[in-house]
Amino acid sequence: MxxxxxxxxxxxxxxxxxxLLSLLEQPNLGTLRVDxxxxxxxxxxxxxxxxxxxxxxxxN
Numbered sequence: 001m002x003x004x005x006x007x008x009x010x011x012x013x014x015x016x017x018x019x020l021l022s023l024l025e026q027p028n029l030g031t032l033r034v035d036x037x038x039x040x041x042x043x044x045x046x047x048x049x050x051x052x053x054x055x056x057x058x059x060n
Contacts, residue, residue, distance in 0.1 A: 003054065010050055017043050 020043070023029060023036050 006054070010047070013043065014047070 017040065020036055020040050024033065024040075029036065
């Protein structure tokens with residue numbers, strides 16, 4: 001897989017993060033709120049690792 005394909009997929013994943021954030025605004029989320037928060041934390045960790053691994057991605 002080339003770097004451009006990876007960047008495109010990471011961009012798609014970043015878009016999913018916005019969806020997770022919108023879920024947190026739902027008043028009826030109940031106990032799923034814990035899972036959404038965990039997903040956000042793991043996604044942020046993944047993005048940080050990507051930026052450390054691919055230095056030119058820091059500007060995106």
